[in-house]
Amino acid sequence: MEKRGSRRARVERERRATVRSASAAEDNGRGFAFWARRAMLWGGGLALLGALFLGLAVAFAARSLPTFQQLKATQNAQTIVVRARDGSEIAELGPNYGEWISYSRIPRVMKDAMVAVEDRRFYMHPGVDPLGLARAVYVAVSGDERISATSTITQQLARNVFLNSNRSLDRKLREGVLALALEVKFTKEEILELYLNKVYFGGGAYGIDSAARTFFSHPATRLSVGEAAIIAGMVKAPSNYSPTADIDAAVGRAEVVLSLMREQGYLSAAAASVDPSTVRLKAQKAQTSARYFTDWALPQLELLLPETTEPIEVWTTIDPGMQRAATTAIARHSPRGAQGALVSLDRDGAVLALVGGTDYVKTNYNRATNALRQPGSAWKLFVYLAALEAGYKPNDRVVDTPVTIDGWSPRNSSGGHAGAIDLRTAFAYSINTVAAQLGNEVGFGTVASMAKRFGITTPISTNPSMVLGSNEVRLIDMTRAFAAVSNRGASVEPYGILKVTSTQGEVLYSHERANSIQLVPDYVAAGITDLLQTAVNTGTGRAAQIGRPVAGKTGTTSSNKDGYFVGFSSGITTGVWMGRDDNRVIPGLQGGTAPARAFSAYMRYAVAKRPVEQFDTELKLPDWQLEPDAEAMQGDPQDYYFIDEDGNLVERPSPGAGPGDAGGLEGADGGRDQPPFPVEGEQPTVTRGSRAPEPEQAASDDFLDEATGGDPPPR
Template sequence: MARRPTKRQRIEPRFEPDEPGSLDVRLSADDRAAKPSKAKPRRRKSPSSGKASPAKAKAKSNARRKRGSARKRRGGNGGSRIGRFFRKATYWSLVAGLWAFIGFVGLMGYYAAHLPPPSEWEVPKRPPNVKIVSQSGQLVANRGDTGGEAVRLEQLPAYLPEAVIAIEDRRFRSHFGIDPIGLARAVFVNLAQGRLVQGGSTLTQQLAKNLFLEPDRTLSRKMQEVVMALWLEQNFSKDQILEMYLNRVYLGAGAYGVDAAARRYFDKPARYVTLKEAATLAGLLKAPSRYAPTNSPDLAEDRARTVVLAMKDAGFISDRDAKDAIAASATVVAKSVGASNNYVADWVMDELPSFIGQIDKDVIVDTTIDMDMQRAAEEALKRKLAEQGGKLGVSQGAIVTLDRNGAVKALVGGRDYSKSQFNRAVNAHRQPGSAFKPFVYLAALENGLTPETIRVDEPVTIGKWSPKNYSRKHYGAVTLTQALSYSLNTVAAKLAYEVGPKRVVETARRLGISSPLQANPAIALGTSEVTPLEIAAAYVPLSNGGYGVVPHVIRQIRTVDGKVLYARNGDGPGRVVDPLIVGRMNRMMSETLQTGTGKKASLGERPAGGKTGTSQDFRDGWFIGYTNQLTTAVWLGNDDNSPTRRATGGSLPAEIWKETMLAEHRNVPVAALPGIVDEPVRVAEPGNAGPVPPGRIGEDQGRIVRPEPGRGPLNLLQRIFGG
């Protein structure tokens, strides 16, 4: 028997071959604490398997490596936890996204429920534009809420809408009205920057906002914008949406739509803009006032460069096109908002409803305006007022020119439209002073007097009224030609008394004066107020041979498709003055420019007639004159009716009239004034001269009186500055 081991001595199992008589301590399955239920019987190793062979050890090692690799591919023990985390995160993200989508749809449904039914939705009409053009087709002005014409997409150069798409909504052609990618990018960029840097609205959303919604920045408005954008995408093509957008978007300076903006900044229609100009316009969309080339040229240039690079990045233009566009300049036209053609446009808009009623579509108005004459009149008024206005205490003025038929060729309603839009040429009622005297003399000639009739210039009292001459002097016996030429107030008052104030009023009415006139002796000195337009029109019969005219500026009104809505026909009331009287009046009126108060207005070899006018206390200064072709009236004064510093009609108004008429008559042939030219007549006392104390005619009633230019009893001061 084997010896019992001592205390603490460990009994190890032995695996050597059994020896006879030795104790067998090998363990079997029955020796385990818990017997497995379905354990396979372990194969007993042979005595020779105590050590594995090298081949088997290598195979086991390879198997272990493969099992480790498989565990790594499955994430291993540690990796399995990360994998489970990502699987759960993905799952819950999808769940959250689904619920967010459901909430978004529900929110849209909620706000959509507060909108009218889709069947009632309708794209509002674009506000109509009125395009006003000159007699030669040049643009005078655009009027309406937009400031430009509606243009079709195919009328524009391709790079203009492409510039807008490149910088505002590059996926416009592919999204469904909302751009999730662009929205996500905008959110990420704005969060990263900590401020609003990018917007997520598509062009369709912007159009929906412009068409249907108020500009307030609320969740309700934003959700309604989304609903409307989806509706637009369902009911209109991409090209239709883009066209509506380009015609309605605000681009600064009161310009709505690309055509209005192109005209405002570059003085050309949108269809003719260059690539650089198109990029400049597209750059305005971000902030019209900030990037307007008229306000900040450098910022506008930088923004246009950004747009060009965006177009290249989007594949709309080549590298070469981009380089050329960046190197090019977008020439901004310094178009003054104070240009006088705006007075013409305002007058046209006032007249338009009386011809075609309510304007509900784009129309083109053909006018009688000659743009060369318009510019000449404007330049003359502005320059002369700048030179002498301060010295003479004159702050405002107006000019109007008409042709033989009453067509307005030029109209300047004030010194600077941007500072005052009041149209003085059409709406200012001012005292004409001595410029009203031709109607008195015309009535006298029609009553039997002649240019050679003599009246005495001397103190006179009619009732309680005692008119005075400008010079405060009297010169005795003078012909009517001389009296008119030197603007003698006493003689004019006598003549008005002779023929009767009512007859003077009737004569003025017949020639075209429509303002209220007071039929009293003082009417001879122009105490009743008139407008520059109407008194100019009343002078036209002396220019055209005696035919009355209706002053007008509109020739034709038509739609953009060519349909004629109105066309002018007829020239006026017909003959209003006998040709013989016209000839005699022109003989007298031309003397004013040769020897009288209108010498500064002389046109040299070109025959012309005219009359100065100065109201009481020098509040108004006038010169109204004409040739065979044109009639022009010039008024100067102050809007508050304050006196000027002795600015008479024969001074600054005459100078402005001359400069304007010389410019307007360039390349116009010289022509004699109309009317029958008769021989000077013998002086005779009119039978109905009336008691005009102490007026009398010359003593030698049989002599021939011939007016001699440059001679007369009046002094030099009276000739130059009188009346």
């Protein structure tokens, strides 16, 4: 009996447990259904609200869109005509729109090719392709780079006409709204007509007619199957698939377009088998070297003009004849496998010619304004400027002898030493040991300050070897420095734009000559000109002679990797650099060979119509260099100029200014003629061109009168 009762109780417990489980499952089912229904209601409500907002946004955007005729008349980029100083056109940059081709006149094959490659569901979607959108979301979430998310033709039109190319979520949302609005306001035919007449194909060509004329020399109404495939293939990446940039890439992309057209039923297999490589391309006019100049000058318009998209004409300083002469000189004299660059400045800083390489089509890298290369001994300009400022004169005796400075022992290119020579000879023959001694005497920091004062904008190391041109510089900066010497020591600011006008002739900008600053006294400029002239007459720069006075300096780096020559004559200063982009050795390259010969070839043309000018090399020395007494050696305050620790000129302190008011003057460390009295306190360092505080008189005037037998000198 007990066993039977126990069994019955166990069965009853199991039955109750089963009932409770079923009840719980039923309760859970009801709870899940409740929350599912609630989620569906909330989701549906949010979706309905989102659709309402989207509909309102699309409706508002559609009402705000311009009309079809207004969009036809809208240009999206600026046309710039660049003119030389004589008014001749040297370049036309910016968009070329060609003729507007109506939908009915656009060849069917062109429309089919563009739809096949850019938007195969163009005729089915409302402006935004849901499948494409889902693909874009998947890409954003998964980061799978194998799947590409592309915009529809309508989205591309919205972006090209109304937006920029920033890849941001906000821009993408606005692009989608505008695409939907375009589909609401315009027909598919109108949208495709706008797109084909406005899309960019590279080479400045906007629209299919401009592309057809640019690449095939005929209007878009005559496009063949192969030509249409090439044009349609360029939209994805104009710079990569342009036939003028890479014909093989353009043909390969065109074959992809033809394959897609066959797959989508736009072409038969026979028609799609056309070979795009047989398409006859328009012969391209060679790019002139003046493009190196426009690449340097035109970006300056952002600073000179307010923002505008109106067509403009830019009148520049380039002389067409000099530019051709410069191009020829560089092409003929650059060693095989080497590049060359040239910058030529007028006495006011106007760029007369600028060549950044031997061939702009092969390489548009501008070596005249961007390349950083060592100038070699051309850098000695700043060493000798600092020495002349410190008191040296061209006739002063120096000694060419072995020297070691902080473990560095420079050698002369000849391998020998000349002994006692004058400063003029040491410079003319580019004696390295003398330059090292001068740099050490005046201070390497002083040489660096001099270089910055004359316009060197690159960082300058003050290691002892810097006196031989180990610092990298830009050719245009070195040319500017020599131009300042030609300008009797006054600063020169290179410029390339004379004026900017609208197409109606309204002057939007006119160049105003920058204020010139005296960088060194006249006698220093005269002294360095004396040295530079001797370097061309009898020294390392003899190949630069042109039959009239020339002053200049050669430069050659170690292992003949760089050759430099910079010089001036009759108010024109020209700098020439030659070397390899990979910095490899060029046997036989020296500043006095190919660069000097290129300088001579160019300058003979450049100065031909200018009067012969003799250089002013007469040293009109100040009193502090003529009078022996310490008092006179301080000079006239009106002759002083002051520089800060970076080598920049600062204003002369007013009378009575306290210590340090001169802007942290930097002087010639170890100069030849330091003040013969101790300087107490935080006083500026004294150099040629700066003034020390006047010492107290050690004896009374009566005592001096009695001791000397006369009146004391006036103070």
